[in-house]
Amino acid sequence: MSSEHGLHVMLSYHWDNKELVSKIYKVLRSRNLPVWMDIHGGIGFNLFQSMADGVENAAVVCCFMTPKYQNSRNCEKELLYAERRRVSIIPCRLTRDWEPSTWLGLITAGLVWVDFREATEMNIDLKIDRLIDQIRIVTGKKLKCFLQETSNTLENSSGNALYNLYPMLPQMTEKSGHTTSTLIVSRQHQTISNVNTKPTPPPVPPRPNKNLIRERLVDLALIDDKKENNLPLNSRKPDICEIPDQHQADTSSIPDILPLSPSKTNNGKKRNGIVIDYSKFHRSPRIIGDDNDEISFCCPSGVAISKTGLIYIADQQNQCVKVIPLLKSGQPILSRPFNRPKGVHIDEHGRILLTEQNRLLILDHELNLLKSIGNHGSKPGEFNVPWGVATDCSSNIYVCDQMNNRIQKFDTDGQFLLEWGYEGEHVGQFYYPHFISISGNRVAVSDQLNHRVQVFDCFGNYHYKLGEPGSEPGQFSCPFGVCIDGNGHIAVADHDNNRIQFFDENGDVKRILDKEANPLFNFQGVHGLVLTYDGGLLITDYKRSGKHRLFIFA
Structure with a gap:
């Protein structure tokens, strides 16, 4: 079944799924997308002609x-x-409850996938919308139907209304003559205004008011006011998790939220953590895993570095964690097998935190198992593809489920202490949270398919977001790795745009690393990020049919 002349969207499927794929085909055609589908059920009918057409x-x-599909030779x-x-x-x-492996797992590793599991008449249109969004991102201007389109922000009027449920950003005071000027940064970092007021210390935002949230969700028709304790529609859990008294965290151990505006009293010193050293990006990076290197990777994802200068890399398709010295070359000094490891982090005690297939592992520095946490599921303490992992200053552990x-x-x-988030596009909601980074009381999360980074405090209270879909500076296409430093600067691995973007504490783009800035920054699919202890950056990068590498800026 051929499309019009020109490039098209090809649907590749197994004959047993023809009914569902045919329905998707019809909807895509009705949306004016050029679509090609083999109605003969596989390419065995006419192998070469089908390949040529499709x-x-x-x-x-x-x-x-x-x-x-995986077992089909055709x-x-x-x-x-x-x-x-x-x-x-x-x-x-x-x-x-199935993941592709062998040849299919290798080809699709690291690619953004669309969920058509348990598709019904009630949700099929939403799933197809997700597919169209991903087609738009991947093809860009290759398809004529997208030439006149511009990237649409995922924030809508309903989403903006939810902003009122969350506290304003903390304020930062600085003296100016005989008055005190307070810089107020908007939640979306779009405006900065000066207001004369008396100096006050930056407050810790309170948790959102549960009754106010319920009233607002009723107003927006997201829940039914007649039902008790109901959930927002199209979700499985509320965005606030009530914590039993015995699991309540001690708030006295969490520092106050750092000001999100520059301070004249900072004097360039480190505040509450490592600070990015931008001078390290003026020179060429060291690259490991290139064609002429002794060390090889296959889909490297998470990366971490110890205080002793050892780099830990989650090598997904090689199903192992490799340990490499920062300052030396040659073979890895240690490699241990794991089940498709994804995220890796080193806490203040030197323990290695590793996410693999539906569980969190706590390991010693030699990758020996100390403790296994969780199994497959959606209850508190259970996981469904855990990825990024990080710790705060109290050694509490945070996992992107x-x-x-x-x-x-x-x-x-x-x-288990608490959880926050559920599927959605509004503030505090996620569509595949990927990596996480913490500095002080700031928690930065890459919200992959919402094409943004959201920043919370350590209790899940929403602060602000960075980005929207697109390829311009400040926009993202599937952000993966994220790092936040002690000054509130955030580095983001902009995966599909093949670049690293740096934002200052006001949310403005400070620097971009890509091949336009330096031909040596020829990223093919940036994934994991981690700051070194001297303010440098480690970046895992791979493309399924390209190179699988580690970039070192140190």
Whole structure:
């Protein structure tokens, strides 16, 4: 079933899923997308002609993954041919509690996938909308139907109304003559205004008012006022988790929120953590994992560095964690097998925190298991594809529970404390939270498919967000790794735009690392980020058909 002349969207599927894929095909056609679909159920009917029509004229291939798709020789030929021709691929999952492996796992590793699991008449349109959004991001101007479109922000009028549920950002005072000028930074970092007022210390924002939230959600028709204790529609849990008394955290151990405006009294000194040293980006990086390097990776994701200068890398498809000295080259000094490790972090005690298949591991510095936390599920303390992990100054552990669209917080021993977030586009909600970074009382989370970074305090109270969909400075296309330093500057791995963006404490773009800034910054798919102890940066970078590398700015 061919589309009009020109590039098209190709739907690759197993014959058993023809009914669902045909429905998706019809909706895409009704939205004026040029779509190609083989109605004969696989490419076995006419192998070479089907490949010529489908793959060679495709701007993107959407593969609908199931165990039968993975075991089909014809489907394998089709997708491998698309990869060899460097056609973009969008994986679509149809089967719950299953992950692609072997050839399919390698091809789709690190790609943003669309969830068509448990598709029903009630939710199929929403899932197709997600697919169209991803097609728009991946193809850009390759498809004529998108040429006249501009990137639309995910914030809408309903979302903006929810801003009133959360406290304003803390204020920062600085003396100016005989008066005191207070810089007030808007929640979206769009305006800065001066107000004359008396100096007051920056307050810790209170938790959102539960009754006010309920009233506002009723006004926005997100919940039914007639039901008791109901959840927002299209969600499984509220965005605020009530914590039992025995699990309440001691707020006295959490420092006050740092001012989010520059201070004349700072004098350039470090505040509450490592500060990014931008001078390190004036010179060429050291690159590990290139063609001529002794160390190789396959889809490196999370990265961490110890105080002794050892780099820990979660090497996903090699299913291991590799340990490399920062200042030396050669073979890794240690490599231990794990089940598709994703996020890695080193806490103040020198313990290695590692996320792998639906659990959090606490390891010693030699990667020996000390404790395993969680299993598959959606209850508190359970995970569904955990990814980024970080700790605060009290050694509490925070985990991006990606498929549950939430952040979970544990104490230093792994006891559950609280959670926040659920699937959605409004503030405090997530669509695949990926990586997390903490400095002081700031918690920065990359909200992957909402194409933004959200900043909270250590109790899940929303502060502000950075970014919107797009490729201009300050915009993101699937942000992955994130780092926040002691001055509130944030570095973001802008994955699909192949660049690192740095934002100052006011949310303004301070610097961009990409091949336009320096040909040596030829990123192909930036993933994990971590700050070194002297303010440098480590970056994992890979593309499925390209190089798999570690960039070191130190």
